[in-house]
Amino acid sequence: MKVAIPVSAAFPSAGGGYTFESEIVAALIDLASEIHHQVTIFSGAKGDGQETPHPNLTILHPPSQLMAGAIPAVLRQGMSLAHASGSPKLANQADKVQAAFVRRFILQNRFDFAWVLAPAALIQCPRQIPYALTLWDLQHRLQPYFPEVSQGREWGKRERFYRANLPRATYVVTGTERGKAEIERFYQIAPERIQVIPFPTPRLGDAIANHASTKEEFLAQHRLPSQYFFYPAQFWPHKNHYNLLKAFKTLVSEHKDVALVLTGSDKGNASYVKQLIHDLDLVAKVHILGFVSKEELANLYKYALALVFPTHFGPDNLPPLEAFSLGCPVIASQVPGAAEQLGDAALLVDQRDAAQMAWAMKSVCGDEALRHNLIQKGLTRAKSWQPQDYARRLIALLDEFESIRYCWPNSTSHPSNT
Numbered sequence: 001m002k003v004a005i006p007v008s009a010a011f012p013s014a015g016g017g018y019t020f021e022s023e024i025v026a027a028l029i030d031l032a033s034e035i036h037h038q039v040t041i042f043s044g045a046k047g048d049g050q051e052t053p054h055p056n057l058t059i060l061h062p063p064s065q066l067m068a069g070a071i072p073a074v075l076r077q078g079m080s081l082a083h084a085s086g087s088p089k090l091a092n093q094a095d096k097v098q099a100a101f102v103r104r105f106i107l108q109n110r111f112d113f114a115w116v117l118a119p120a121a122l123i124q125c126p127r128q129i130p131y132a133l134t135l136w137d138l139q140h141r142l143q144p145y146f147p148e149v150s151q152g153r154e155w156g157k158r159e160r161f162y163r164a165n166l167p168r169a170t171y172v173v174t175g176t177e178r179g180k181a182e183i184e185r186f187y188q189i190a191p192e193r194i195q196v197i198p199f200p201t202p203r204l205g206d207a208i209a210n211h212a213s214t215k216e217e218f219l220a221q222h223r224l225p226s227q228y229f230f231y232p233a234q235f236w237p238h239k240n241h242y243n244l245l246k247a248f249k250t251l252v253s254e255h256k257d258v259a260l261v262l263t264g265s266d267k268g269n270a271s272y273v274k275q276l277i278h279d280l281d282l283v284a285k286v287h288i289l290g291f292v293s294k295e296e297l298a299n300l301y302k303y304a305l306a307l308v309f310p311t312h313f314g315p316d317n318l319p320p321l322e323a324f325s326l327g328c329p330v331i332a333s334q335v336p337g338a339a340e341q342l343g344d345a346a347l348l349v350d351q352r353d354a355a356q357m358a359w360a361m362k363s364v365c366g367d368e369a370l371r372h373n374l375i376q377k378g379l380t381r382a383k384s385w386q387p388q389d390y391a392r393r394l395i396a397l398l399d400e401f402e403s404i405r406y407c408w409p410n411s412t413s414h415p416s417n418t
Contacts, residue, residue, distance in 0.1 A: 001112035001402055004129075006042045006102055008121035016318045017136075021117045023202050024394070027387035032057040037398055040111075042102050042124060060105075062098045099123040112405050113170075115394060122165060130405065132171040132195075132397065135179065138162070139238070139313045141186050146238045146312070148267070162187060171397060175199040175316035178337030195397060198341065200390040201321045201382040204301070207294040218299045224287060228259040229361060230304035230328070232297060232319055233311065235270040240310040240333070240351055242276060247308075247357035249280045255365050260308075261287045261300060301326040306364045306371070310351045314338055320346055324378035329371050331360045345377035 005028070007021050025041055032039075032054030040058045102124040106114065114131040116122045125131050140149035140158045149155060166172055166187045173195045174180050180194045219226060229248070233239040241262070248260050260282075262273075270288075277286045292300070301307065307323040308331045315337020320330045324345060332338055333351030342348070347363070349356045364371050 001398065001405055002038045002040070002110065003398060004040055004042065004102075004106050004111045004114040004125065006114065006116060006121040006124035008118045008124075017118050017120070019202050019318055020199065021121075023200060023387040024117055024391060026203075027200075027391035028394075029057065029059075031388060031391050031395065034392075035395055037395075037402075042105075062101055062105075096123070110410050112410050113398065113401065115398070119161065119165075122161075127168070129410075130170040130401070131168075132173055133165060133169045134173040135166075135183065136175075136316055137179070137313055138182050138186055142182070143238070143312060146236075148236050148238060169193070170401060171195050173197055176337045176340045178315045178340055195393075197390055197393045198385050199316050199318060199321065200385050200387040201325050202318055203325070203387065204294060204298045204322045205325055208298045208302070211295075213299065215303045218303060222287075222289065222296075224261060225257065225259045227255075227257055227305055227365075228261045228287070229306055229308045230261050230263075230300050231308050231310075232263045232292075232300070233309075234264040234267045235273055236267045237269050238312045239264075239269075240312050241269070241273045243351060243354045243357060244308060244310045245273070245276050245280055245282065245286070246354035247310075247361060248285070249282060250354065250358035251361045251365070252282070252285055254362065258305070258365060259285050259287060261289065261304070263289045263292050263297065263300065265291050297322075298326060301328040304328050306331055306361070306374075308357070308361065309333060310349075310357060311335070312351055315341055317341070321382060324382035327375050327379060329364055329374035330378060331357070331364065343377070343381055345374065345381040347374065 005025070007025060008017065025043065028035070028039065028041070035054070035056050038056055038058075040060060042060050042062055103126045106124075107126050107128065111129055114125040114129055116125060116131055116133045118134060118136075122131070122133060139146070140155050144150050144155055149158065166183065166189055169189075171193060172183055172189055174183060175196070175198050177196055180191070180196050183189050183194055184191055213221070215226075218224075231239075231241075231244060233241075235241070244260075252258060274288070277283055289296075289300075301323050304323075306329040307319060309317065309319055309323075310333045311317060312333065312335065314333070314335030317332075317338075320332050320342055323330050330342065330346035332342060332346045332348055334348040335351065338346075338348055347360045349360050351357070364374075
């Protein structure tokens with residue numbers, strides 16, 4: 001089959017979506033020789049390997065294709081200015097131009113199937129062809145009170161999207177059985193069309209494999225104390241910085257040398273979090289580093305006392321898996337599905353209970369045997385499911401669907417001897 005894989009997130013600042021898509025793309029490139037389909041990856045990020053790693057796998061960079069003359073020069077310039085402006089509305093319009101180009105390309109080149117790694121990428125797929133859709137969560141149904149899934153027209157936009165596109169998907173892909181149950185519950189999708197493929201452990205350790213700095217060097221560079229808890233999360237309300245800060249306030253009353261490090265882009269809640277830090281008299285104890293590079297992120301995990309991950313959303317989250325792979329103990333919220341994703345490798349706490357969170361942080365500070373046990377279980381969990389494992393499941397589903405797809409004509413990949 002001719003398979004299109006559109007990628008939605010072109011920038012690391014997009015967070016977990018960028019990490020997930022880039023990991024799967026990299027794994028598919030690694031496994032190119034095992035793929036007998038003709039796969040084209042539409043990558044918004046330059047440098048994802050414009051060279052062809054194998055005859056059956058091609059990587060196209062749609063913005064470059066557009067800039068090469070497929071649209072008038074004035075429109076090309078407008079797209080560049082839109083992304084450079086930092087305006088979400090202008091960037092959204094530029095993305096629509098790019099999506100229209102990809103849709104036309106897929107139709108004109110008679111693709112058989114599309115694998116959509118993130119809901120935002122579905123806009124790049126013409127609905128005339130079958131598709132698989134990876135789904136992260138349905139929190140607008142489960143927790144509609146959070147502003148990021150309800151304010152403005154966001155709730156209705158999400159609901160219309162899922163109602164229109166989940167029933168038509170060949171496969172709906174989720175990371176846990178809990179996620180599968182939610183899809184069945186809210187959208188009445190036939191269970192046999194819902195595929196559970198656990199999210200893989202990101203290969204973040206590769207970022208420091210060849211140029212790791214010592215702990216002393218790294219901490220001095222960033223002016224960090226020797227003992228700190230770490231929370232990498234964009235500043236959304238559902239990330240629950242509120243209860244984390246309350247728990248940390250309790251912790252520092254007994255462990256005065258411990259700090260808290262926060263990273264991530266501002267999604268509208270950063271000023272509120274900074275005010276909480278001030279009100280709780282934690283300004284000297286909380287370090288906000290903003291968006292950091294992959295190398296910095298890996299080192300922050302590596303040298304932390306533990307990751308504290310109190311998010312209200314789930315069940316699939318990547319930071320605990322990143323922490324596992326770098327020998328960082330994990331304290332995570334007990335959202336439905338968390339135990340399925342993380343097993344017994346993490347301390348799970350009620351994300352609404354700051355006292356319980358503080359107890360877990362104190363336990364990691366004071367019990368070296370517990371910390372060592374969490375590190376070892378985390379490393380084992382990290383190794384058990386890698387991006388190449390996920391990619392092989394993806395390839396297996398393409399193989400499974402191939403005989404069905406050839407029941408009607410389309411691409412030049414149709415076997416000539418049948």
